Amino acid sequence: MLETSTLPIPSSLVSDSQFQSTESLDTFCPKDFLALGSQASSITATGANLFKTSQENFVNWRWQMRTQVADAKQAALTTELIASETQGFRELQDVFHAGVTPYYMSLMREHRPNDPCPIRLQGLPRTEELADRFGVPDPLLEKEHSPVKEVVHVYPDRVAFCVAQLCPVYCRYCYRKRRDEEVGLHFNRSIIDRGIDYISKNSAIRDVLITGGDPFIASDVALDNLISRIRAIPHVEIIRIGTRTPVTLPYRVTTELARILAKYHPIYVNTHFNCVEEITPESSLAIANLVNHGIPVGNQSVLLKGVNDTYEKMEALLKGLLKIRVRPYYLFHPHNVAGTEHLRPSLDIGIKIMKKLRGNITGFAIPSYIIDTPSGKVPIAHNHVLGVDGQDLILEDVRGEIWREKGVVF
C-alpha cells in the first residue's frame, strides 16, 4: 500500500493552475468561508494560525489537500501525540495510510485518557488497529458484487458508482480501506466510461450513488462532466452523492459547486457527521450552500466507541444535525473491517441508544440503526412487540409500560 505522500493525486483534478481560467476566484478563496475568519475564535482563524498560513490559503480546498497531515512529525507540529498515535503513524503506513486535512486537525483537542477526543479517534492512526480478531478487508464483499470495476450492484434498481479514491481524511474505521491498495482509481477515465456504459445498458437502474473515496475531491469541471453524463441516461431518475467534505473539508462545498449540482435535480447529498464536535460554523455553511440550492442533505453515522456511543453524545449529534438542516438517515453498526475492533461497540449499546431516542427526540431526527450485509441493509431495533392475545397486540410503549392495541390482528 501507499503512503499518502505517494498517493497519485492527478494534477488535473486538484491543482490550482488548470482551473484559473475556468473557475472563479470564489472557488479558490470562497468569500463566505473567508468571512468566518473574522471571528478570532473560529476554526478558520485558529486553524490558519496553527498552520502558520494565511486565511486565504486555509479556506482554499486545494491547499488543504496539498497540506494533508500524513506523518507523526507533521501531526506533532499542531498537537501533542500520545505514544500509540506516534507509533501508529509509523507502524500502519503500509497497512492503511494516514491523511488529515489541516481543518480537521484544527478540531482536535488534547488527549484525555478518560475522555478521548472523538476527532483524534477518527483521524489519527493508533497501534490498536494492529490487533483485530474479526476484521476482514472487504466485509461487504463489494468486489464480488461489482459486475464492472467500481460499480457495486446489490439491489436491482440502484448502484454505487465508486469514482473516487482520495479523501480529505482517511477515517480509521473506513470499510473501503482496501481501495488504497490499488493506484489510479480516482476519477479514472476508463472506470468512469465503463461504469456509465454499464448503467446505460441496465434499464432497471433508476438510482445512482456517486461515491468513493470522496467524489467532491475533484474539480468542478470534472464533477459537472460526470454528473451530466449520468443525468443524460434516460432511466436514471435520481442521483445521490456520498461525501464527507462538509465534515472534513467544508471549504470544498462552495456556492459554485452547489450551483453546478443544482443543474441536475433531483440530486441528493448524503454526508457523514459522527459527533457534535464536527458541527462548526464552517461545516454548517457547507450544508447551507447545498440546502439553499434545493439539495436535500441526509446523514449517515457510524456508531463508534468513544465517539458517539452514549445516549448523550448521540442526542447532541442528532439535535445538532436538525439545526443545520441535515436529516439523520442511517446509524450504521460498524462493519467488521480489519483494524477497527477498538472502535466497535457492542450491539446492545446501539439498541439501547435507539430505544431511548424514541420518545425523547423529534421523530425525524431518529436514524435507522443498520447492520450492513453483503446482500443489503438489515434494520436493528428494540422489539416493542411483546406478543399477540387473540386479536390484540401487546406492546411495550416508549415509556416502558404495557399497552394493548385492540383488534389489529386478523
Ligand code: SF4
Ligand atoms: S471519507 Fe468515507 S470513504 Fe473516505 S476514508 Fe472516510 S469513510 Fe472512507
